[in-house]
Amino acid sequence: MALLTEEQEGMRKLVSDFAQKEIAPKAASYDLTEKFPMDNWVKMADMGLAGLPIPEKYSGAEVDTVSYVVAIEEISKACAATGAVVAIHTSAGIMPIYLFGTEEQKMKYIPDLASGKKIGAFALTEPGAGSDASRVSTTAKLDGNEYVLNGAKCFISNGGVAETYCVFATVDKSKGVKGITGFIVENGTPGFTIGKKEEKMGIRASSTTELIFENCRIPKENLLGKEGEGFKIAMVVLDSARIGIGAQAVGIAQAAYEEALKYSKVREQFGKPISALQAVSFMLADMAIQIEAARHLVYHAAALKDAGLPFGKEAAMAKTFASDTAVKVALDAIQVMGGYGYSREYPVERLLRDAKITQIYEGTNQIQRVVIAGHILK
Structure with a gap:
């Protein structure tokens, strides 16, 4: 786990406890019905999660970017759809106005958005x-x-x-x-x-x-x-939004890994838990390595942003690696769990379906590689 400050770790525990208690139990139902998770949204807004990186002046929580991505990761671990709602709302719904709007526009629109009264x-x-x-x-x-x-x-x-x-x-x-x-x-x-x-x-x-x-x-x-500034605005906003999508992908991957790990310890074959089989234990080890690497890339991009340093290349790298990791880990989790992984009785089949979009939105991973290449070939 990446090293966090006391405040950032407090954010993780707060959001994790809430997400596992209030959001995770309903994730399968929301997936099945395709109903927008408005009750999740209302509860998250009450907790101040609708405007985490936004200054208190505009009704936000004024936390740093690392704390924000920690929250997105934990929400997405519980329900990727709910994580997407928060990430898009914050990174792409509020940020264009906060970064490029007039003071009058900020005062008119951001307080209702950052408080969660509006999406x-x-x-x-x-x-x-x-x-x-x-x-x-x-x-x-x-x-x-x-x-x-x-x-x-x-x-x-x-x-x-x-x-x-x-x-x-x-x-x-x-x-x-x-x-x-x-x-x-x-x-x-x-x-x-x-x-x-x-x-x-x-x-x-x-x-x-x-x-x-x-x-x-x-x-x-x-x-x-x-x-004429719209393209520039969009590109700046997408740089930041990619960090949030990277965090969403890490949350999805972590959820899939934990399901596979838990299952491997109780499922017995050949007289012992399958986790004791090298073929399975090595898969779990690779999943853990990939998730930790993805998490460090995401947190590093967030820390660069907090430090006021260029982060476009790192955001693209984080989004690409984390989303590729989410898909691979979800696939491997299904493999570890066999037929049960392919069944809706367990959440990993949903996690695989959820993971795929992280390779596509906020710029496909092919476009991310164009962005990265542009930075390294300057």
Whole structure:
């Protein structure tokens, strides 16, 4: 286990105790029903977990990034879908406003988000703009004191349950990435509707939807940053969000490993627990090594951010390694448990389904390698 300060270790124990008592027992049910975990959200908000890294001035808990990722790890260990809700809300729903919003925007939006009264979301991906975010085709045209948005977004985490969306559109397609601009859009704005809800392989309780904009008028004061700064805003936000996804992946991997370890000690074959078999014990040892390495990468990226040092490369490395580890560990956990691992009676089949998305969202692992290569080849 990575070395934590007394405060950070206190955060781990607080969130772990809560998550195992309140969240974990309901994870299978939420996965089966695909129902958004609103009761989990309300309880987490009451504990101050909806705005952990946000200053107290804006109703946040004002903890460091390491403490934040510790919390995401423990929540995700109990329920990856609930972990996704918190991570997306905080890293991508609040952070664009906190980092690039005006003081008026911060005071208007962040207190309700950081206190958990409202949920936030981040809307960049489109049917034709996934890994290549520069191909955003949703348009924003200035008309008097309002911007008029037209277009559609897809695969938006927290879609349909969020009240505040950070949306990216182009004000001038001929300018490419320099035309992409950020906006704050409130749910209920005329012309803004929620499209289909995705039926997903994993994190099924997390709401993922389309967003549709048809002559959606938003006030000029909802411009996030300046015109043309949207791509930069999105890339900065994604750097931070990748640390949270890395933490989610570590939590999933830890949960799968613990299930396999526990099972290996009670399942007997050939007259002894299967944990005594070298083939199994070596698998468990490799799982433990990979998880610890992933955790150190995630915490290191978080510590760099806390120190005010560059962390983009390390965040991409952490997200890539941790998500690859989550998938491999979940697969190996199923193998250790055999037929029981493949059955819904045990959680590891769900953990494998949940793990897969961590290799995809906030930039696929192939894109992470592009980012990493860009840093090391400078």
